[in-house]
Amino acid sequence: MSASLEQRLSRRVRQIKISATKEMPMIAARVGGCVSLGQGIPSFMTPPHVVDAVCQALREDPSAGKYSLQPGLPELREAAAELLRAEKDLPADPEREVAITVGGMEGLLCAMLTLIGPGDEVIVPEPFYPSHVEQVLLAEGAPVFAPLRRSDWGLDVDAVAACITPRTKAIIVSSPHNPTGAVFAKADLLRLAALALEHEIFVICDDTYDALTYDGPDHPDGAFSLMRVPELRHLLVGVFSFSKRFALTGWRVGFVWAQEPLLDQMLKIHDAAAICAPTPAQIAALASLTGPQDVFAAMRVELEQRRNLICARLTAMGGCFSFVRPRGAFYVMAKAEFPTAAGAVADSRELALRLIHEARVITIPGGAFGPGGDGHLRLSFGGAGAEIESACDRLAAWASQL
Template sequence: MNSPIPLPWQRTARGANLLAPDGALGVTIFEEMTTLALQTGAINLGQGFPDEDGPVEIKAAAQAAIAAGANQYAPGKGILELREAISLHQERFYGLEPDPHTEIIVTTGATEAIAASLLALVGPGDEVLTFEPFYDSYGAIIGLSGARHVTAPLLAPDFMPDLAALEAAFSSRTKVVLVNNPHNPTGAVFPREVLERVVELAIRHDAVIITDEVYEHLTFGARHIPVAALPGAAERTLTISSAGKTFSFTGWKIGWLSGPEHLVAAARTVKQFLSYSSGTPFQSAIAAGLGLPDEFYVGIADTLQLKRDILSEGLRAAGLDVFTPQGTYFVNVDTAPLGITDAVDLARRLPALVGVAAIPVPVFCHPEGAERTRSLLRFAFCKRIDVLQEAAERLATLRDVL
């Protein structure tokens, strides 16, 4: 049904819901790039998911759970085994000790945790502050809540915020500050002083902090600092993460949320009417995964750093300015050195030009931010090394075919 009245998510989720050339409602740039990659045989470095599975012991644990009959609804807040494993993980890496009975819930991926938290905490008249560019689902969920989406810019080349601009973005209506760290799509890892400033401003404005930390173990020489570990933050912070990025099982959709009991309870109240529960056999498998030794966590970051460097070499050979990420599995480039200032147009031509698909950064922004990032492209390097080597070779020919 075509409607002249914008739907709630359309009013604020203007970036990633960029329409395809035919104007089809709901066709995102991600779907469009995937379609173009399939049509042209291009290597798809647009959507951020691995092309190989994670640890065999985690897969074996899931298979064992299925065989043992763990195939019905899990408790709404997740199986206790996984909630206990999440608590131990937070203590092991960050010194945090959330109560697995009252301060942790398991969600259908981090996206549901974000949705449940925002829908529980904000509504019309409230403001939610994020950095910009922002992960595309943020705008859609904020739009569904009826709240206003306010942003503070992250500027190339290091994609750090201007702290004065960050302070100016707060207001008396700021109800939630949503911090994605390590940051998608820029690959930035925020240092302690930036995070401490977020906490100070949240306290001043009595705002809740929601942190999306799904790339917490995917950093390169930069230390991930959870906001909840900073002075004054724990009592107002909901921490969100997931298994998909750390263990390369994005299709299992196992995420979690932890924080003060009253905030977790509010999110759980909404979550029960979203999915109630999901992935019962996968939950126990991820519990086993969270107990893997330190060597595993070091190894996945080291491997990703190698992949980052392989792809970056091809991007530099193409004549692009490469902004080396400190985390996640995305690298951003500026197309301006090639005389190209419209990254959306180039993204649509790139699969046919060199056989590689990417995502334009403007789709992660509101209009003003889109103008500021209009020449930037994002590439995912969470693929096999041989695939990235082939993509690097293809990209190196870009300046010759423009």
């Protein structure tokens, strides 16, 4: 980019970047022949009953290919409210408190642009999901990082408390957590809720991976969510995604919950940014919520098996990697423990680039998720078992040559 163009761009866009999660697959596409432990994409196809519902609607319903009402299809808002009632004890009002968004991502952006302005501080547990930080910067706020416990990636509420200043506007919480796969303890989340109440801090609760927990969840519906805390609701924005638990990443659909006065403001951003979520995608989301659930339950079981597989394969690499066994989402933060022989690398970006070029394996450099990720690689086990096996074969062969 020329210097003159750069000077003429907004400060907003100049201070953000495309995340490494998207960059690594683009580099790998140029190299060719890579297998992926990179981007967080569950490998499952859209289930047949969802495809059928969308196709039938497009054939028979004249409104299926048109804009929906701006906050979303009424039936989908009702089904979303029902999910919140059933899974999070949240008596959601579908008309006043639920809006359908273009993935969880647009819901997060609506929350961020509504709540955050120049100079507002937003506490982000670290390692972090890079788009959370980019969105804070886009809103011209200041991210403030609260390190997760390095021993188990648990939520360190004292570290969060130490970040609070009079300028703290919001905190972002996401459990199960990307990139660590941690599931935060209910007791820690309740302490966090108490802190937020005491200091009147908004809580953006990103439940993108909510149902994807393994080893017997703490709660029958998945991880404990701050959406379950009634006293917090006037400070809460809940963000939900159909991408991961319903394997609809490409459909770009999610929803947000907030009390009416706040949601009304967020809807102004939604209108300016997207008008409405794509109607065919909303029909897919509705079929996912209201149709048979066994297919999604089977996906969760399959992901747990993939978690077991990748952990076993990493352990078998004889000390090349150390990691905290993930209890949710579909990521392992693996610390590179290569012997300090010639050719060994510690910088996570350099390591990830070498793995693309020399081993033909896509991983995401841990440093892209904050300083706690330095020296780590984020490995996704969203891919099929055969892809995980092949990637681990290549990693093991590469590491054995160091």
